[in-house]
Amino acid sequence: MRVLTVDDSKTMLAMLHHTLSNAGFEVLQAEDGQQGLDVLNQEEVDIVITDINMPVMDGIEFIKNVRSSGRFQSLPILILTTESSREKRDQGRAAGGTGWIVKPFDPDKLISVINRVVH
Amino acid sequence: MSDLDEFKATYFDECSELLIDLEEQFTAIEEGDKSPERMNAIFRAIHSIKGGAGAFGFEALVDFTHEFETLLDYVRNGQIEFSDDVIKLCIRSNDLVADFVEAARTGEELDADYGAEEKAQFVALCKASSANVNNNKGEEDEEPIDEFDIDFTPVSVDLDKNEEEEAGKENNDSEEEIEGWLVIFKPFRDLYVSANDPLLLLRELSQLGKVEIRAILGEIPTLRDFEPFSVYCTWEIKIKNNSVTKEDILEIFEFVDNDCELKISPLQQEETLANKDNSDVNAQKEAANKSEESEESEESEENIPSLAELAAEIKPKPKVKEKGEEDKNKAPSINKESSTAANPTAKKPSTKPPATSMQSIRVDLEKVDRVVNMVGELVITQSMLTQQMDDYLRHQYQELVRGLEVLATTTRGLQDSVMAIRAQPVKSVFSRMPRLVRELAAKTGKKIKLDMSGENTEIDKTVIEQLSDPLTHMIRNSADHGIEPVEVRIKNGKPETGTIKLSAEQAGGSILIIIEDDGAGINREKVLKLAREKGIVGEDQQLSDDQIDNLIFAPGFSTVEEVSDLSGRGVGMDVVLSNINKIGGSVIVKSSPGKGTRMTLRLPLTLAVLDVMLVRVAGSPYVIPLSSIVETMQCERVDFGQLPTGAKLLQVRGEYVQSIDLASYFGMESDVKESERFVVLCEAEGSNKLALIVDAIIGQQQVVIKSLEENFERIDGIAGGTILGDGSVGLIVDIQGLKNSMSNQRNAAA
Numbered sequence: 026m027r028v029l030t031v032d033d034s035k036t037m038l039a040m041l042h043h044t045l046s047n048a049g050f051e052v053l054q055a056e057d058g059q060q061g062l063d064v065l066n067q068e069e070v071d072i073v074i075t076d077i078n079m080p081v082m083d084g085i086e087f088i089k090n091v092r093s094s095g096r097f098q099s100l101p102i103l104i105l106t107t108e109s110s111r112e113k114r115d116q117g118r119a120a121g122g123t124g125w126i127v128k129p130f131d132p133d134k135l136i137s138v139i140n141r142v143v144h
Numbered sequence: 145m146s147d148l149d150e151f152k153a154t155y156f157d158e159c160s161e162l163l164i165d166l167e168e169q170f171t172a173i174e175e176g177d178k179s180p181e182r183m184n185a186i187f188r189a190i191h192s193i194k195g196g197a198g199a200f201g202f203e204a205l206v207d208f209t210h211e212f213e214t215l216l217d218y219v220r221n222g223q224i225e226f227s228d229d230v231i232k233l234c235i236r237s238n239d240l241v242a243d244f245v246e247a248a249r250t251g252e253e254l255d256a257d258y259g260a261e262e263k264a265q266f267v268a269l270c271k272a273s274s275a276n277v278n279n280n281k282g283e284e285d286e287e288p289i290d291e292f293d294i295d296f297t298p299v300s301v302d303l304d305k306n307e308e309e310e311a312g313k314e315n316n317d318s319e320e321e322i323e324g325w326l327v328i329f330k331p332f333r334d335l336y337v338s339a340n341d342p343l344l345l346l347r348e349l350s351q352l353g354k355v356e357i358r359a360i361l362g363e364i365p366t367l368r369d370f371e372p373f374s375v376y377c378t379w380e381i382k383i384k385n386n387s388v389t390k391e392d393i394l395e396i397f398e399f400v401d402n403d404c405e406l407k408i409s410p411l412q413q414e415e416t417l418a419n420k421d422n423s424d425v426n427a428q429k430e431a432a433n434k435s436e437e438s439e440e441s442e443e444s445e446e447n448i449p450s451l452a453e454l455a456a457e458i459k460p461k462p463k464v465k466e467k468g469e470e471d472k473n474k475a476p477s478i479n480k481e482s483s484t485a486a487n488p489t490a491k492k493p494s495t496k497p498p499a500t501s502m503q504s505i506r507v508d509l510e511k512v513d514r515v516v517n518m519v520g521e522l523v524i525t526q527s528m529l530t531q532q533m534d535d536y537l538r539h540q541y542q543e544l545v546r547g548l549e550v551l552a553t554t555t556r557g558l559q560d561s562v563m564a565i566r567a568q569p570v571k572s573v574f575s576r577m578p579r580l581v582r583e584l585a586a587k588t589g590k591k592i593k594l595d596m597s598g599e600n601t602e603i604d605k606t607v608i609e610q611l612s613d614p615l616t617h618m619i620r621n622s623a624d625h626g627i628e629p630v631e632v633r634i635k636n637g638k639p640e641t642g643t644i645k646l647s648a649e650q651a652g653g654s655i656l657i658i659i660e661d662d663g664a665g666i667n668r669e670k671v672l673k674l675a676r677e678k679g680i681v682g683e684d685q686q687l688s689d690d691q692i693d694n695l696i697f698a699p700g701f702s703t704v705e706e707v708s709d710l711s712g713r714g715v716g717m718d719v720v721l722s723n724i725n726k727i728g729g730s731v732i733v734k735s736s737p738g739k740g741t742r743m744t745l746r747l748p749l750t751l752a753v754l755d756v757m758l759v760r761v762a763g764s765p766y767v768i769p770l771s772s773i774v775e776t777m778q779c780e781r782v783d784f785g786q787l788p789t790g791a792k793l794l795q796v797r798g799e800y801v802q803s804i805d806l807a808s809y810f811g812m813e814s815d816v817k818e819s820e821r822f823v824v825l826c827e828a829e830g831s832n833k834l835a836l837i838v839d840a841i842i843g844q845q846q847v848v849i850k851s852l853e854e855n856f857e858r859i860d861g862i863a864g865g866t867i868l869g870d871g872s873v874g875l876i877v878d879i880q881g882l883k884n885s886m887s888n889q890r891n892a893a894a
Binding site: 033034035036037039040043078079080092098099100101102107118121122123124125128129140141142143144 | 195339341
């Protein structure tokens with residue numbers, strides 16, 4: 026299974042990569058929404074995990090763009106949020122996000138959430 | 145290194161990058177550019193620092209950045225005016241963030257109330273702003289989330305009420321045995337919009353224990369009104385496991401609880417609810433029958449696959465392609481069929497190349513250095529092979545020769561590429577300077593502006609790391625001693641604001657960093673007087689203007705009469721020079737009185753590989769860094785003069801240059817006739833020239849520097865060693881060291 030992780034924080038990308046690849050996922054990375062879209066256009070991906078606050082194209086915009094393409098209507102997208110930013114989470118959800126993961130994430134929880142939203 | 149340590153290292157690397165970026169953003173903001181992009185960049189940077197800090201449990205850092213972030217959010221949303229005071233608070237807080245990061249990195253404990261004052265200010269500002277907003281537009285504020293809702297008609301799901309009922313029930317039932325739970329899950333039509341899939345939720349529910357699932361299909365419209373991406377089903381799920389809690393179930397529906405009606409009630413013996421719900425089904429008998437069928441099959445162990453079949457039966461309907469639906473709509477159902485039964489963590493056999501969008505990777509410097517070293521060895525081996533080719537072999541094996549030529553080109557290319565990996569823009573150092581200059585201006589009461597150019601010039605990472613201190617010191621020096629106070633400048637007919645120009649450029653194999661001010665220039669009289677007092681210069685020694693200017697780098701020299709707050713710190717320019725020398729660089733000062741001072745730092749592009757000229761001295765090979773060579777000459781074509789002390793002087797175009805016979809300097813005898821020897825004219829720091837007399841010039845090449853101190857011991861006049869193509873050791877001549885030892889001898893003689 027291939028996971029696309031989108032985050033401008035290299036620390037977060039590294040930690041996601043570690044957790045996901047240990048769980049047997051193949052991990053693709055992008056540092057902002059635009060890069061994320063580029064990856065989606067070139068690669069087959071089973072699930073996307075995206076941050077909200079990013080330069081160039083933020084997470085909300087990214088999700089809207091993904092959903093606006095018919096190809097990705099059923100692509101699960103998880104939003105990385107913090108405990109304090111419920112509002113952002115709801116915006117992301119309204120834009121078409123499938124679910125969310127609260128940072129800092131618990132690796133087991135992350136995997137179980139992914140399994141919840143991916144076939 | 146454990147994984148966690150590795151992540152921490154990544155995190156702190158990232159923090160330093162973010163802090164540099166923040167510095168830049170605040171500088172621009174201070175200069176009046178308050179564009180939303182900048183505000184967003186600042187917010188994101190603080191947010192990222194906070195995010196990582198949370199992951200590693202750096203609580204003080206999380207606390208502080210959290211409040212800071214909140215303030216920044218208010219500012220970028222325009223709820224708080226970004227006034228000068230707020231800017232100042234932010235800049236100060238930015239410094240505090242750096243302190244918190246540093247404390248987290250070193251594990252040092254900061255005072256519990258460190259930053260408390262700033263934090264209190266954040267809170268106060270945000271509070272004041274919220275109060276303001278509430279007063280002004282209390283009505284608009286009611287339902288802020290609504291604007292993000294998509295266009296479905298919200299059906300009231302009175303979850304709270306439900307829970308209350310539940311709580312009541314639970315209390316009543318607490319004595320009775322709960323058999324499990326009954327979940328009624330009625331998704332809203334557009335559940336699929338967010339790629340949530342009831343099937344997956346049901347699958348997850350089924351992992352809680354034995355489940356009975358029944359689909360209620362009463363709302364499925366006729367084909368004409370059927371929207372492929374809408375959900376028309378309601379599910380009734382019985383979970384027969386008394387150890388499951390309501391929370392377990394709610395967690396599964398976490399992502400969809402705003403997109404469905406959800407009822408969870410304890411399951412007692414045989415519930416009658418199923419019968420009650422059957423009335424809904426009447427409308428479409430056929431569908432209902434189907435559901436009965438599936439219910440029956442669900443009694444078996446394999447209830448989920450049968451549900452999948454059910455879902456598959458419902459979903460392929462869009463294949464009928466009404467309303468001109470495109471083929472792409474098939475994709476979801478196809479996906480499902482292929483992967484329902486698959487283990488979700490199983491790796492798909494991937495025939496695709498890895499993602500190409502990754503623009504950079506983070507590599508441990510140690511790993512890069514290992515590659516650098518090995519490439520260095522490769523270069524040596526390659527040049528050794530080339531040297532082994534004598535004329536006979538060359539003639540005999542032409543293919544081999546061609547191969548070697550290709551190898552040489554490839555090796556060279558490989559080396560360049562590896563060096564480029566270590567290169568970084570000087571921006572990371574330069575970006576700290578505007579701030580420094582502002583502070584200096586504020587402290588001295590002078591008006592100073594900093595012009596920077598060439599920030600993107602790239603240079604070896606190690607050089608960059610070593611560059612920060614010397615550069616800071618030189619800029620302090622310019623601001624402190626170079627730029628005059630405003631009154632003096634006005635009196636001298638100069639603009640009120642002094643300018644310091646900081647630039648970087650590549651010049652051949654070196655990087656030049658130039659710091660130029662339009663200040664008073666070096667006070668030569670004062671410098672010379674002080675140098676004489678301190679015994680750096682002999683009483684009757686005559687020095688050129690350039691030599692006097694460069695005295696400021698002489699060890700033990702400092703013109704500051706009282707240690708000022710700025711340039712003080714007990715570090716003189718001599719330390720700057722020795723730091724620069726350590727990384728293979730040099731500094732030259734040129735000053736014109738009344739007009740300004742220009743300091744030129746010449747730095748090597750890379751530390752690992754040196755372009756050198758190979759020479760022979762008394763039968764042994766020596767190497768001289770190419771960057772310090774001005775020219776070479778045959779001895780018979782130049783004029784030597786001799787001082788009474790016995791020192792030889794070489795006359796080059798009217799200039800007398802001190803010369804050293806390397807053979808005798810190193811205590812060896814040359815067997816080459818004087819007239820057949822060569823002179824290598826070198827330039828040491830401060831444009832002091834030095835002529836080296838060598839036996840022969842062998843050629844130019846690149847060498848990998850090896851430390852002599854690490855592998856042998858320190859030798860005066862030798863900067864290091866290298867292994868040459870034939871495996872022999874070549875010693876690298878230390879021009880500055882030779883020059884210093886000559887002046888010492890001279891001083892001793894005087």
